[in-house]
Amino acid sequence: xxxxxxxxxxxxxxxxxxxxxxxxxxxxxxxxxxxxxxxxxxxxxxxxxxxxxxxxxxxxxxxxxxxxxxxxxxxxxxxxxxxxxxxxxxxxxxxxxxxxxxxxxxxxxxxxx
Amino acid sequence: xxxxxxxxxxxxxxxxxxxxxxxxxxxxxxxxxxxxxxxxxxxxxxxxxxxxxxxxxxxxxxxxxxxxxxxxxxxxxxxxxxxxxxxxxxxxxxxxxxxxxxxxxxxxxxxxxxxx
Numbered sequence: 085x086x087x088x089x090x091x092x093x094x095x096x097x098x099x100x101x102x103x104x105x106x107x108x109x110x111x112x113x114x115x116x117x118x119x120x121x122x123x124x125x126x127x128x129x130x131x132x133x134x135x136x137x138x139x140x141x142x143x144x145x146x147x148x149x150x151x152x153x154x155x156x157x158x159x160x161x162x163x164x165x166x167x168x169x170x171x172x173x174x175x176x177x178x179x180x181x182x183x184x185x186x187x188x189x190x191x192x193x194x195x196x197x
Numbered sequence: 198x199x200x201x202x203x204x205x206x207x208x209x210x211x212x213x214x215x216x217x218x219x220x221x222x223x224x225x226x227x228x229x230x231x232x233x234x235x236x237x238x239x240x241x242x243x244x245x246x247x248x249x250x251x252x253x254x255x256x257x258x259x260x261x262x263x264x265x266x267x268x269x270x271x272x273x274x275x276x277x278x279x280x281x282x283x284x285x286x287x288x289x290x291x292x293x294x295x296x297x298x299x300x301x302x303x304x305x306x307x308x309x310x311x312x313x
Binding site: 133141143184 | 243286308
């Protein structure tokens with residue numbers, strides 16, 4: 085069966101510091117990978133998605149970036165965090181192709197102070 | 198443009214009551230998929246169901262049932278005999294070719310509280 089891991093689970097960072105959140109998927113090959121942010125108020129915002137190694141699509145311009153160095157690894161980064169980057173970050177995967185259901189990881193709660 | 202509206206922000210019911218969560222969607226595409234997810238207090242989103250636009254049959258899974266009506270662009274979710282463990286935020290989502298078939302457009306969610 086497939087599993088998706090995210091770490092860390094919680095993170096408190098000062099403004100201006102760098103960020104690296106990691107997501108890995110097990111038990112599947114060539115997944116589509118996604119990063120979402122959920123701010124207070126519950127709405128889910130798609131940040132990035134990837135359909136293959138090195139292929140990243142950005143949905144929202146911001147000071148975040150994503151990379152996919154391996155087939156089942158997806159990394160969310162920032163060089164300098166802003167207060168507005170605080171939120172709950174969720175990684176998800178789906179089977180390759182279109183319209184497929186996405187399966188979410190446990191999330192990382194980021195607080196920028 | 199595609200959009201998902203969950204007009205009910207919060208709902209409270211007493212345990213064992215039935216409850217229906219509404220979802221209305223907008224899309225110009227003829228091929229699209231609809232989804233429901235559950236987000237318990239732990240935060241992880243749990244996939245519940247996926248339904249394509251060509252299948253209007255209602256779906257039942259235990260205490261859960263879904264009613265898809267293209268005529269009203271709705272995909273409502275009913276929990277029968279609610280339990281405290283059903284307390285969560287529920288999201289309806291849409292995927293269609295027009296907006297990028299890899300993406301899910303989520304509604305803002307409905308917070309369900311089941312009171313013992």
